[in-house]
Structures are given as structure tokens and as C-alpha cells.
Amino acid sequence: MDFTLPDELRLLQETVREFVADAVTPRAADRDREAAFPADELRAAATLGLCGLMVPEEFGGNPVGSLGAALVYEEVAAGSPALSVTLSVHNTLVCGAVATYGQPELQAELLPRLASGEILGAYALTEPSAGSDAAALTTRARRDGDHYVLDGRKIFVTHGDHAGLYIIFAVTDPEARTSRRISAFAVDRDTPGLAVPRREHKLGLRASEIAEVTLTECRVPATRLLGNEGDGFGIAMALLDGGRIGIGAQAVGIARGAFDLARRYARERQQFGRPIADFQAIQWKLADMATRIDAARLLVWRAATLRDQGQPHTLAASQAKLFASETATFVTDQAVQIHGGYGYLEEYAVERYFRDARATVIYEGTSEIQRLVIARRLLSDSQ
Ligand SMILES: Cc1cc2nc3c(=O)[nH]c(=O)nc-3n(C[C@H](O)[C@H](O)[C@H](O)COP(=O)(O)OP(=O)(O)OC[C@H]3O[C@@H](n4cnc5c(N)ncnc54)[C@H](O)[C@@H]3O)c2cc1C
Structure with a gap:
């Protein structure tokens, strides 16, 4: 088994690392404090091709596969977890949805705009x-001639107030069995009846708002249906398999960012006449943190590789997401501890990673739901 990345992915990793060091990390604390969306950073990311990671070249994309995307999300998260989740949702959940399930005309219309960063995609x-x-959702889509009419309310929509396109899941057949009730639609922001009435105030990831999106008599052309009527729940779950690998990668990046700060601080901070890194208690923390980060990254890379090979990967994706997100919460907590009282201050970036990590064990399926998915797969002998 070869753990060396191919040259093109190593180059991608290095390019993104430099971009993050120059253009993302220096502004991340201010963006967080001001809860300001990182629009400039996103534009710069788009010029590097980072908004078209799941878009075929013929539509102006820069397709790098799930492993390539995982490298990008990790690098970006090490500087700005908020920008990383924005890229993950846009690329893996939204571009992936249109590229995989959109009709050819819809792909031609939307993919170049998504890949160039002209519009940002959200997943609702x-x-x-x-x-x-999620199968209990009640947003309704009624067929009316060559349109669907959507009514309902979505919450917690990542960058919901900055998106130009939403993947909306809605019930098309209330009488059908659970797996066939729902359909997926690509809906433009300027569709009459679509509104974003509210943004939430939250613990972390403050540069990436979550918003409520309401749909009132929203007329959407039938050509905006993704897949066939009734495919929506399966599409949502298949996209989340990829999304969970992305969140796993984001979590690895968060953990790495916090670890780097903690290691540097441990070498610099003097107590009892020597660096705190000389104390075994601190050394063991660093050893545990680094070991868990490496293990998490390997799980993420395995899941991404299986997905890129077209092999079953639901189990591997949930394991990667579960372990990496719990690693991020562990590592960021230890990193704060290594900083002592200074770790509790806004002035030291480590508290931001600690707050940001908390979302990774909740979104795209909580840790409890990942364990449920994993156990079901193990007990049914499926992948
Ligand atoms: C920062 C952030 C960004 C988000 N972005 C998006 C987005 O872009 N798009 C989107 O659609 N959603 C998004 N979400 C929503 C997110 O996916 C949900 O919050 C998450 O799936 C949990 O749903 P819930 O909050 O309703 O919790 P609930 O489902 O009410 O769960 C509450 C608790 O009960 C547990 N629980 C529930 N069912 C079970 C069970 N069967 N067995 C054991 N335990 C169980 C949960 O694990 C949790 O601990 C985002 C959330 C956050 C915090």
C-alpha cells in the first residue's frame, strides 16, 4: 500500500496551503469576530479552481475527485474552518448534485456559473x-403543468443568505413509502416566493452564517428536478456520503490548525524555569493529539479513495466523519488546555478552533447518527 499522494494532488495541496497562509489565515480571526462572510477569500479560491472541484472540465471545472477535495478542505480548515465548510457544501453537496443528477441542459446552465464562483450553492x-x-420533512412540491410549486420552511442552511442556488428537498408524493416521498430541486435565489428571513447567531463558524429559507408558492420549472420524481431521499443520502468525507477532512484541518498552535505555544511558554513542552504531561497530550489526527486523516483518505473508485463507501464515510469530528473536538480542547488561561482569550486563535470544531459532530449527521449508520452496516454485513 502506497500512502504517497500522486504528484498532481501534492501540487494541489501545496498550492492551497500557500493560498491559505497568504490570503485566508491572516483574516480569519477578524471574519469570525465580525461574523463577516469571507467573500474576497471565496473569490480568490474560485480563481484557483476551488469552486469547481466536482465540475467536469467541459463546464469550466477543476475535477479533483473526493480525495483531492478532502485535501483542499483540510488545508482551508487549518486556516479558516468557516471557509472550509462553505467550500465543502458548495462543491460536494451542490456541484455534486447538479453534476450527478441534473439534466444535461441544467448542467450546461448551472455548472459553469457554480465552478467560476459566480453563484454559491447551498443545501437545504x-x-x-x-x-x-430528515425523511420526516414536510416542504411540499406540487406539480402544476410544466412547473412545480414549492411551499415550506428550511432551517440551518449554511451560507443560506449568500447562496445563488439552493438544493431543496420537498415531498412530491405524500402517500408513497418513505424512500419515494421526496424529490430534489435546484432552485434559484431570485425565484419569486423564496425568502431568507433570518440568520442565526451561533457558537462558532461565525464567518459562515446559517439561515432560514422560506418558500411560498415558489414556481420552479420541472427541468429543475434532479433525478426523477421520488429520488430525492436517495439523492440526499448519497450526497451526504460524500459530504461526510468532506466534513471529516474539515475536522482534520481544524484539529491540525489547533495542534500547530499548541505545539508552538508549548515550546515558547516558560513555567518553572523551562518550556512547558519539557513536562511529560504536555508531551503526552501532543502525542495523543498528533496520533489521533493521523488516524483520522487515514480514515478520510480511505473513504475518499473508495468513493473515487466507485466502491461502496457509506460505512467508511460515516466512520471517517465520526472519528475525525470527535478528534477535532478532543484536539481543540487539549490545545486550549495547553494554552492555559491564554487559551480562553479571543486574542489566541485556539479558542476559535475549539468553538468551530463543535459543529463537526452535529452537522451532516450527528455522532449518534453516524454510530447508528455504522452499526446498521456492520449488522447487515454491508459497506
Ligand atoms: C453550523 C450548522 C450548519 C448546518 N448546515 C446545514 C445545511 O447546510 N443544510 C441542512 O440541511 N442542514 C444543516 N444543518 C443542520 C444539521 O444537519 C442538523 O442540525 C443535524 O442533522 C441534527 O438535527 P437537529 O438539529 O434537528 O437535531 P435532532 O435530530 O433533534 O437531534 C437532537 C439529539 O438527539 C439525537 N438523536 C436524534 N435521533 C436519534 C436516534 N435515532 N438515535 C440516537 N440519537 C438520536 C441527536 O444525535 C442529537 O444529539 C446545520 C447545522 C449546524 C449546527
């Missing part, structure tokens, strides 16, 4: 009464 599955139980 969650509703007030349908979180972990």
Missing part, C-alpha cells in the same frame, strides 16, 4: 421538525 434539507429524521 433540514426543517424545524426534521433534523436527524
